[in-house]
Amino acid sequence: MDLPSRTLAILANLKKEYPEAKCSLEHGNPLQLLVSTILSAQCTDERVNKVTPGLFRKYPDAGAFAGARAGELEADIRSTGFFNNKAKSIRGACRLIVEKHGGQVPDTMEELLELPGVARKTANVVLGNAFGKNEGVVVDTHVTRLSRRMGLTRQKSPEKIEKALVKLVPRADWALFSHLLIHHGRAVCDARSPRCDECRIAALCPKTGVK
DNA sequence: ATCCCGAGGG
């Protein structure tokens, strides 16, 4: 089976395997999704989900985050790690959202990428999950690892991986595809110990021994 | 010691 066919087969099987796949970082609220996604860098979603309820009560809108006192936002998100970078990103992004976008998270790739701390990964998550747009494939650590393990691409940089995957998957499924890969990565094909014996798509995986 | 649903800077 050639690569495009195999990729479509993987997608079809993942759809069947995880019919109700929901990212725990998903929100209807674009700002909360944006902040959650920034917090998720090098951090499990369990820990993100532990701080976000209180965080969104304390900072209900972009203005509140933008006006957070020095050190206070940092302390509020400390447990998610990289808190200095993340606080700077959240504050800076929310300032621009208030000043340029009237307090509403923008819904275009170009405008999202202008926000400090937002690159393609975060922008794709917001566009796909908050605004229902298929602007691209979300490339996070799971997608990176799985696309390598499954032999979908040997590229290493996120941009090249996204370009490769975008060519293999129909545009209508871009957001869903990355979503399913991430779900599968967390469920059975994780970094430490991939449980290939429990994997329903093992037959579609080259298992080249690549880690 | 290694990894976690990244981004920015050199």
Added chain:
DNA sequence: CCCTCTGGAT
């Protein structure tokens, strides 16, 4: 391409 930023779980 590389490096740094950070706490928490395993």
